Amino acid sequence: PEAINFMATHGRGLICMPVVSERLDQLGIPPMVPEKAETHETAFAISIDLAAGGTGISAHERASTVRHVLDPDATPADFRKPGHIFPLRAQRGGVLKRAGHTEAAVDLSRLAGLYPAAVICEIMNVDGTMARLAELEAVAASHELTIISIADLIAYRRRQEKLVRREVEAKLPTRFGEFRVYGYESLVDGRHHIAIVNGDLGDGERVLTRMHSECLTGDVFHSLRCDCGSQLEDAMEQIAAEGRGIVVYIRGHEGRGIGLLHKLKAYRLQESGRDTVDANTELGFPADPRDYGVGAQILVDLGVRSMRLLTNNPTKRAGLEGYGLSIVERVPLQARVNEHNVAYLRAKKAKMGHLLDLDDEAPPEAPVVVKPGGRAAGGTGGGLEEDA
Structure with missing residues (x-):
C-alpha cells in the first residue's frame, strides 16, 4: 500500500500494472480495445478490482488487487471489471520488440529475478503538466530514486543477450x-x-x-x-x-512494420485521398514503428x-x-x-x-x-x- 500511495501522491498519473499477456489470458482479462492489441500503442487491458474488496480505489485495495494477479491460485472469478487497476499487456520480447514503458517495466522485473510484472505510474508536475526529463531527474533526486532510460535498457539487453x-x-x-x-x-x-x-x-x-x-x-x-x-x-x-x-x-x-493486411487497408485509404503517413495513423499505427x-x-x-x-x-x-x-x-x-x-x-x-x-x-x-x-x-x- 505504501508504494501505491507514494505513486498516487508524488506521481499523480494513472497507476498501471504491466504484466505478461499469458497471465492476463489465464485470468480472463481481455484487451480493452481488441483490434489494437497487436499495435505499437499501449496495450491496455480491461481494468480490474479484487472482487472480495470494497470500492477498490484505496491504496490498500489496489495493492491487494496487484498481489492477487500474481497469486498462482487466483482465478478469473476473483476479479471484477471495470476497476481501479489498469493491466497493460507486455509484448513478448520486451523492449527489443516494443520500446515502451510497459515492456521496460516487465524486463526490469525479469532482470531482477522477479515475476514478469510491475506497477508503474506516469509522473505529472504539480500544475498537471507531464514531467519531462529535467523534472523527472529532480523527482528522482528528491526521493533518492534511480533513473534510467528505455534506451539504456535496450542497450544493456543488446549487449548481454543474443x-x-x-x-x-x-x-x-x-x-x-x-x-x-x-x-x-x-x-x-x-x-x-x-x-x-x-x-x-x-x-x-x-x-x-x-x-x-x-x-x-x-x-x-x-x-x-x-x-x-x-x-x-x-x-x-x-x-x-x-x-x-x-x-x-x-x-x-511489411508496410513499415504494420503488417501485410494493414498495408492493404492503408492502400484503400490512400485511394480515398490519404497519404502514406496519414493512412498508417488512421489505422492506429505510428508513421514508422x-x-x-x-x-x-x-x-x-x-x-x-x-x-x-x-x-x-x-x-x-x-x-x-x-x-x-x-x-x-x-x-x-x-x-x-x-x-x-x-x-x-x-x-x-x-x-x-x-x-x-x-x-x-x-x-x-x-x-x-x-x-x-x-x-x-x-x-x-x-x-x-x-x-x-
Whole structure:
C-alpha cells in the first residue's frame, strides 16, 4: 500500500500494472480495445478490482488487487471489471520488440529475478503538466530514486543477450552475380531473416550495406505504389558491382512494420485521398514503428564493424547507430518515380524526412513494364535495364 500511495501522491498519473499477456489470458482479462492489441500503442487491458474488496480505489485495495494477479491460485472469478487497476499487456520480447514503458517495466522485473510484472505510474508536475526529463531527474533526486532510460535498457539487453541464431548458409546465384545467403532465426519472436553477402567482407570495415524491410507487394509482385523493389534491386546491383557488400532482409517489416493486411487497408485509404503517413495513423499505427535491432545483430554476427549504408531514410541510420554500429557514409538510392508512387514518395520526403531528390515540376517517369521471363522495359530510366 505504501508504494501505491507514494505513486498516487508524488506521481499523480494513472497507476498501471504491466504484466505478461499469458497471465492476463489465464485470468480472463481481455484487451480493452481488441483490434489494437497487436499495435505499437499501449496495450491496455480491461481494468480490474479484487472482487472480495470494497470500492477498490484505496491504496490498500489496489495493492491487494496487484498481489492477487500474481497469486498462482487466483482465478478469473476473483476479479471484477471495470476497476481501479489498469493491466497493460507486455509484448513478448520486451523492449527489443516494443520500446515502451510497459515492456521496460516487465524486463526490469525479469532482470531482477522477479515475476514478469510491475506497477508503474506516469509522473505529472504539480500544475498537471507531464514531467519531462529535467523534472523527472529532480523527482528522482528528491526521493533518492534511480533513473534510467528505455534506451539504456535496450542497450544493456543488446549487449548481454543474443537475439538471433544462424541456422544455415548456402550459395545464392542471382542475375546480379554470385552471393552467399545466411538464414537466421530471431530468438525474440521466431521470425526468419536472411542476409545475402557478396565477396569477402574481410575486416568488416566500410562494408557497403543495405538493411531492407520486407515488402511482398514491391519485392515480389513489382508493385508501382512504392519504391521498395527498385531499392532492393539497385542495392544488389551496386553491391555486386563493388564486389563486396551485404543485404540484410528483415521480415516482419511489411508496410513499415504494420503488417501485410494493414498495408492493404492503408492502400484503400490512400485511394480515398490519404497519404502514406496519414493512412498508417488512421489505422492506429505510428508513421514508422520499425526496429532494426535484429538486423544489427545479424551484421555483427557476420563481422561487420562499420558500413556505408544504402538508404534514403535518416531514421534507419539513427536506428542502426543506436545499436552500436558505425555508419561512416550514407549512400543514396535514386528513387524511380512513376505516376503511381509519386505522391507516396513526396509524402515520405515531406513528412518523414526521407532524403529524396524529387523534381516536383518534372513529369513522373513512365511505369515499369515487366516482360515475360522477368525482364523489364519502359520509362526514361524507370525500367530494370537489362540486355535482351
